Amino acid sequence: MQASKKSEYVVVGGGVVGLSIAYHLAKLGASVTIVEKRYVGSGSSTRNAANARAHFFNREASLLAWESLKRMRKLSRDLGYNTLFVRRGYLWLFYKEEHLEAMRRYMKTWKELGIPEGKILGVDELAKRYPYLNLRGIVGGYLADANGRYHHDAVVRAYWINCRRLGVSILEYVEARKVLVRSGRAVGVETSTGAFEAEKAVVLAAGPWTRVLAETVGVELPIEPIRKEAMVTEPLKITIKPLVINTKVNAYAQQTLRGEVLLSSATPLDVPTWSYQHTYQFPIRAAKAMVETIPALATVNWLRQWAGHYATTPDHNPVLGYVDEVENLAVASGFSGHGFMLAPAVGEFMALLLEKGYLHPVMAPFDPGRFKEGRMIREDLVIG
């Protein structure tokens, strides 16, 4: 396909967010070019744990996540490609009474917002339902069964195929080097294969690299590339249904659709770095935490570990919309640990903003100007 060097929109980044924005723009009739510096999905979109939830610890994030979860659940139908969503649920395990109390308060908020509020499970109930758990030290759990998992590769592929069908030009191994600005207005991007013009807007959906590209035109975005690791084992018969979260050390385990056990854990090595280098400390820490929680995992073989990025902002929430400093320059990044699940709603809302000038009220609180103006979104409860 010969790449046209002029389109209404240039989207930088072929991750799930860039693809979803491009798909929704094209659906509204716009012409779109995506430039991706490596292959489609090569950033965090193929490195994530594939979980989607509606339950966050503030209203703004919960509302956005709920809008997205509803769309994620019916994505297969909308995109005509099986994205393999399953409602496995999230199970948070608590070691402190005060955390259970806090969950009870949040359940009221979620209920008010129309989000299925899930339920608290006592220790006896946990033992009955999940006989594989070691309950020592645990005071109770919270099960949110509206949540679930998608297949990240299938979702990426589904958007990709639909983008192509709608005429979006997707260019792999083309790296954006700089946003081009004329009279205070973004007009395109300079890339490794020449300039691409954007008649209506340039959209930066480049994960943590969004910050670097914004800097090329003097726009400062507080987004850090925090390295995050994950690992999988050999596949087993699916027994561990929900995503099991050990809130004491902030680690989790679950089974993928193929039955592999996927583990992750916070570590002191979750630091800002561009490197995808794995560490030897991570698998030890994740295995310790989750073998303690699910002792039967001790005999399961570990096969693979990898690293990706959380594009992290000071309030752990995304940056969505036009920047103030340059006209026609929009961003969608800073998703921290939960950008994939937000992609269905974010793509749709960003396209409405760009093509129709409509700012969806659920997306409005996430504007890039909030950091400078001190309107951060407060995360009230950080467990762990």
Add this chain to the structure above:
Amino acid sequence: MGKVIVCFCEDVTLDEIRKAIKEGYRDLEHLKRLLGIGTGPCQGKQCLITVARILAEDTGISVSEIRLPTFRPPARPVPLGVLAGAGLEEE
């Protein structure tokens, strides 16, 4: 000719690989994610080089230009219990 298995761990055939290449998946990373090649117990040590060769033949790209997926630890499967009890003190 009967079925030709290229990825033994994940049971992926030559025909499946050729079909995916025809559909436009021209990167080992994409083939890996579409078909599961390279994700079995050997983590691609037996099959990825062969798949690279097939990709080269079918697309006319030279083998040396085909990007191999990153080989990741561990080199061999390790039980989680061994890791958990590793007794290695973290830094």
